[in-house]
Amino acid sequence: MNDSLRLKSAGVPGQDQPATGPSEHEVAISLDDVSLRFGGSSTAVLDHIDLTVMKGEILVVIGPSGCGKSTMLNLVSGTLQPTSGSVTCFGSPVSGLNHNVAYMTQKDTLLPWRTALDNAAMPLELKGMARAERRARAREILDLVGVGHAAGQRPHQLSGGMRSRVSLARALLSDAAIFLMDEPFSAIDALQRVRLQQMLVDLWAATSKTMIYVTHDLEEAIALGHRVIVMGRNPGRIAVERTVPVAHPRNVALFRNTDEAHDRYSELWESLERQFDS
Amino acid sequence: MSTELLTGADTASAGSPVRRWVRRPGRRSLSVAVARLLTAFAVLLIWQYSPQGVVPTIAVSRPLPIIRSFGHLVRTGELFSGTWATAEQVLYSLVLGALIGVVLAILTWAPIGRWLLGPLISASYAIPKVGLISFYILLLGVDTKAHVVFVTGFVLFAYYFAVRDAFEDLDRDKLTALRLMGASRLALFRVYVLPSAVPYLFTATRIAVPLAFASEVFAELEMPTATGLGVSLEQATDSLDASTSMAIALFIVLIGYLLDLLIGARLRRYTESIGTGLVL
Numbered sequence: 001m002n003d004s005l006r007l008k009s010a011g012v013p014g015q016d017q018p019a020t021g022p023s024e025h026e027v028a029i030s031l032d033d034v035s036l037r038f039g040g041s042s043t044a045v046l047d048h049i050d051l052t053v054m055k056g057e058i059l060v061v062i063g064p065s066g067c068g069k070s071t072m073l074n075l076v077s078g079t080l081q082p083t084s085g086s087v088t089c090f091g092s093p094v095s096g097l098n099h100n101v102a103y104m105t106q107k108d109t110l111l112p113w114r115t116a117l118d119n120a121a122m123p124l125e126l127k128g129m130a131r132a133e134r135r136a137r138a139r140e141i142l143d144l145v146g147v148g149h150a151a152g153q154r155p156h157q158l159s160g161g162m163r164s165r166v167s168l169a170r171a172l173l174s175d176a177a178i179f180l181m182d183e184p185f186s187a188i189d190a191l192q193r194v195r196l197q198q199m200l201v202d203l204w205a206a207t208s209k210t211m212i213y214v215t216h217d218l219e220e221a222i223a224l225g226h227r228v229i230v231m232g233r234n235p236g237r238i239a240v241e242r243t244v245p246v247a248h249p250r251n252v253a254l255f256r257n258t259d260e261a262h263d264r265y266s267e268l269w270e271s272l273e274r275q276f277d278s
Numbered sequence: 279m280s281t282e283l284l285t286g287a288d289t290a291s292a293g294s295p296v297r298r299w300v301r302r303p304g305r306r307s308l309s310v311a312v313a314r315l316l317t318a319f320a321v322l323l324i325w326q327y328s329p330q331g332v333v334p335t336i337a338v339s340r341p342l343p344i345i346r347s348f349g350h351l352v353r354t355g356e357l358f359s360g361t362w363a364t365a366e367q368v369l370y371s372l373v374l375g376a377l378i379g380v381v382l383a384i385l386t387w388a389p390i391g392r393w394l395l396g397p398l399i400s401a402s403y404a405i406p407k408v409g410l411i412s413f414y415i416l417l418l419g420v421d422t423k424a425h426v427v428f429v430t431g432f433v434l435f436a437y438y439f440a441v442r443d444a445f446e447d448l449d450r451d452k453l454t455a456l457r458l459m460g461a462s463r464l465a466l467f468r469v470y471v472l473p474s475a476v477p478y479l480f481t482a483t484r485i486a487v488p489l490a491f492a493s494e495v496f497a498e499l500e501m502p503t504a505t506g507l508g509v510s511l512e513q514a515t516d517s518l519d520a521s522t523s524m525a526i527a528l529f530i531v532l533i534g535y536l537l538d539l540l541i542g543a544r545l546r547r548y549t550e551s552i553g554t555g556l557v558l
Contacts, residue, residue, distance in 0.1 A: 079454055097457055109455040112552040113473050122469070123459045156553020174459050 021247065022057030022226055027091070028178055028210040029053040029076055034085035036071060036236075045071050047235035049085070055177075056208040058248070060225030062215055062268075064276050068236025069214045073180045076212065077101050089178070102176035104184040108163045110155040116142060116166045117151040123174035141169040145199060161192035165199070172203065179211045186216065197224055198252045205249040218272060222264050223252045230268060232275040240271040336520060343521035344528065351525060356510055360526075361533070363505040364498065367422055368490045371429035375486060376479070378430065379437025387445050399438065407431045407493075411500050425497040432493045433486040440482035444475035477554070480545035487541065488534040495530060 031051040037044050046068045053059045061069045074080040075087050078098040087094040089101075103109075110119045117138050118125075124134035142148045145165040147158070155163055164184055171179055185193045197220060204211065215221050221228045225244055232239035246260050255261055322341045325333060333340070339347075351357040382399060385391040411428065418424040448471065456466055498508020507526055514522035 077454070077458060099458060099460055101458060103455055103458055105451055107451060109449070109452045111452070111470065111473070112554060113476075122456070125469070126456070126459050126461050126465055154552060176458075 022054035022210075024054070026055040027052055028055040028057070028089065029212070030088045031072070031075065032086050032088070034075060034082045034087060036068070036075065036080065037083045044083075044235035046075070046082075047237050049236075049238060051229070051238065053210060053212060055090075055210055058204060058211045058213060058224055058226050060213045060215060060221040060228045061231060062218060062221045062228060062272065063231030063239075064233055064272075065216075066236075067231040067233035067275070069231055070182050071236065072231075073103070073182055073212060073214060076178070077103055077180055098178075100176055101178045101180050102171035102174045104164075104167050104171060104179065104181045106183040106186050108155065108167045110163060110166060110170075112155050115152050115154055116147060116158065116162075119155065120166055120169040120173060122170055138169065138173060141172055142166065145169045145172075159192075160188045161196060164188060164196055168196075168199070168203070172207070177210060179209050179213075181211060181213045183214055183216065185220075193220070194253050200224065201249045201252055218265060218268055219256055219261075222261050222268070223250065223255055228264075228268060230271045230275060239275055240268065242268060336518070339521035339524050344524045347519070347521040348525040348529070351510070351522065351529075357526075357529065359505050360507045360510045361529075363503075363509075364491070364494050364507045367425045367429065367494050367497075367506070368487070370426045371433055371490050371494065372483070372486060374426065375430045375433035375490070376437045376482070379434040379439075379482070380441050380475075380479075382434070382438045383441035383445065386442065403435050408496070408500075411497075415501060420502055422503060424501055425494060425503065428497045428501070429490050429493045433490050436482045436486040436489065437479070440478040440485075441475050444478035445471065448474055477545060477549055480541060480548065484538060484541045484545065487537045491530060491534055 029052070031049050034046060034049040034051075035044050036046040049072065051072075061072065063069055071080065075082055076089070076094065076098065078087075078094045078096055081095070089098050110116075111122075114122075117135060120142055121134040121138035124137060125131075129137075139148060139151055142151050142165075145168055147162050147165045147169070150158055150162055150166075155166070158166065167184070185196045188196065200211075201224065203209070213221075213224055215224075222244055226248065227241065227243045229238050229242075230240040231237065242264065244260075244264055246255065246258070326341045348357075382395065386395050386399065407428070410431065414424040414428050418427060452470060453466065456470055461469065494506070495508040495511065498506040499512050503509060507530055511523055511526045514520075514526060
């Protein structure tokens with residue numbers, strides 16, 4: 001059984017039909033003329049951003065440090081509010097915390113005194129699910145993401161890759177429709193990173209989650225994204241936007257060496273370099 | 279076990295070869311122990327046999343009379359009854375102080391609580407508490423209650439500031455992640471805030487226990503009571519019995535040291551179990 005099918009049978013929340021690509025009609029996230037300034041600063045952290053993310057789309061955001069990539073995720077999660085403009089999620093304005101999203105950052109947010117199993121089961125615990133039931137479901141998802149054998153370990157006993165998998169399991173159990181991922185695999189060694197990227201693609205294929213993925217790695221951006229946006233800084237803005245013309249789910253390791261990937265890489269690299277120079 | 283499991287983390291798990299190697303009493307730790315014993319023995323020898331003018335024996339006596347006085351205190355049972363009486367007040371004060379300190383920290387976690395209570399608590403901390411002894415006697419009478427309130431006045435601040443620090447050190451990303459999962463304020467408190475404060479509570483207890491012992495002994499010296507280490511100390515001092523005074527004082531030091539070792543070991547075990555403490 002492939003991962004997509006196993007995810008379905010494990011009851012991971014998502015679409016009933018296998019994912020084919022982003023919805024052409026349903027908008028998941030929309031940023032309309034969004035600007036953000038901190039504490040009366042004259043330079044905008046984000047300046048007149050217009051962005052639409054379709055349901056089931058993997059949008060990858062790349063750009064130099066300080067261009068507002070993470071800030072944009074914070075606006076979508078509702079932990080920050082724009083100075084002007086509006087952010088909507090499935091048509092509703094984001095005015096407080098956006099409970100439609102699960103947030104994964106480079107530094108995992110697992111609780112050190114809890115086992116991997118209890119960390120993964122946290123969203124179910126917060127929903128009031130009975131202990132035995134939530135642990136059974138969490139165990140199933142941990143098995144699925146390849147860390148079932150470490151269910152009883154605490155986070156410090158796991159490698160970075162394993163902690164990322166536990167975080168992913170927790171995000172899956174949170175039933176959030178949108179995954180916000182801020183360089184979640186950047187601190188992980190290259191081989192593990194590719195395996196995690198492939199797992200993410202497989203999860204997307206099984207669940208059709210909408211994902212906004214921030215990275216510094218252009219190869220990763222092209223391998224994962226339906227669409228890649230390059231951001232510029234001073235002020236933070238969308239400089240370039242390109243779709244990746246190969247259907248998902250992709251084989252992440254092999255796709256990197258295709259002509260399509262190389263062409264997109266060269267094109268986006270030039271744009272990215274211009275943003276670093278600016 | 280997966281090959282992905284960290285070797286660094288393995289050092290934290292009980293029974294790992296690295297940990298067994300580190301914990302095994304080796305030649306080095308044996309020599310350290312011997313060196314410490316020899317140093318202590320040398321100090322005792324100098325103290326015992328130095329000329330009269332060098333050591334003020336009228337105040338600090340000498341080791342052999344101190345050991346004899348200690349033996350007498352043990353044989354008569356005075357040491358045990360006094361220790362129990364003091365420890366009882368210390369225990370009540372610690373429980374009460376911890377409770378008040380934690381509750382105050384929780385109340386001042388919210389901005390409104392901090393605004394209302396923060397200055398009051400800071401001002402209370404600055405009050406010279408020994409100056410309040412007469413106030414406690416007037417208010418509560420010559421009673422052990424006055425002792426408990428006096429000692430609590432010291433230890434509650436250890437808990438208050440420790441728990442405040444715990445709250446200030448909370449990880450914003452973790453708070454956000456849990457809130458995005460739908461955690462209510464109460465749930466957030468239960469699953470994250472309070473467990474985060476556990477190592478801080480251990481540290482506060484480590485500070486509070488010797489502080490409570492010292493202040494209770496002081497209270498027994500200043501506020502009359504029937505039994506206690508402070509009472510025995512005062513009786514010995516009043517009768518210019520330096521060796522008994524020193525025996526009691528050193529016994530208090532020993533209790534403090536042993537409790538510190540005990541709480542420290544428990545704290546270390548806990549922090550190691552969650553991967554935040556030093557393994558070695």
